[in-house]
Amino acid sequence: MEFDGTHDEPTRERVARSILVNGPSTAAALAERLDLTAAAVRRHLDQLVAEGAVEARDPRSDATRGRGRPAKTFALTEAGRDNFDQQYDDLAAQALRFLAETGGEGAVREFSKRRVAFIEERFAGVSQADPSLSPAQVLAQVFTEQGYAASVKQLPLVNKQSVGDQLCQQHCPVAHVAHEFPQLCEAETEAISRVLGRHVQRLATIAHGDGVCTTCIPTVPTTTEKKEQVTT
Incomplete structure (x- = not known):
């Protein structure tokens, strides 16, 4: 995403x-979120x-919207995401290709596990710092960091009754490589x-073309977990 250097540039970047x-948003939602007029948002x-x-x-x-047709939503394209922290995708992909060629599939998997070590390293600390957070909320904070x-x-x-939460990641720093x-x-x-x-x-x-990465986190025991509870 390249801006044209006009005075609208900062606001357009905010949008x-x-x-x-x-995530994907309607013009009305963006206008309310950014305190702009709907006309201004549509222009951007x-x-x-x-x-x-x-x-x-x-x-x-x-989708329901009362009277009239439901509003369209607007989502970032792959090119739009390129503007946010993904300048080194080509280099990262080349490095992983080299790793796969020299170390095989196992080396790529081991690297992948080490890359997400932050999940397990930070989970307990964030949870202890704010006990009011649910496990899913703790994960959201860890990933946002x-x-x-x-x-x-x-x-x-x-x-x-609640059956669980959905962890939504609106951005993925390694989407193109993944x-x-x-x-x-x-x-x-696996780390989650x-x-x-x-x-x-x-x-x-996002790596496979979806607008957001989503993970279902159940709050009820799975069938396997129930069996383990009965036998222990």
Whole structure:
């Protein structure tokens, strides 16, 4: 995403960053979030779309908006994400290719595990610093510290009871490299599972074209966990 050097540049970057941090957003949501008029936001969005940094998406078929048609959402494109902390993707990919050629698949997996060591190293400290945080919220803070712009959403209730949370990462510093080396995503998911002591499920990844990385974190024991509880 390249800006044209006009006086609109700072605001346009704020619009793009808001989409990065909060995920695909409508013009109305951006206007409220940034304290701008809807007309101003649309003008910036039009320019970002023209630059190829943002794309307009049709609303989901189940979206509701009262009267009128549901509003379109705007999401960062791959080119738009390039502007945020991904200048060294080519070098990183070359290094991993060399590692794979010289050390094999095992070397890539070991590197991937070491890269996400921060998850286990920081989890206990963040949790102890703020006991009010849920495990998912602790993870979100740990990932945000590393530039992932993470947040937590509650999964839909089942029989009026919570069944878990969804960890959402609006940004991935290694998305382009992970597209070629999925071991990076796999190691991340495995580390999350280890710190929580239960199975988690990766639902989507930016590396594979989704707008956000999402991981389902159940709050109820899995079938395997229930069996272990009965036998202990």
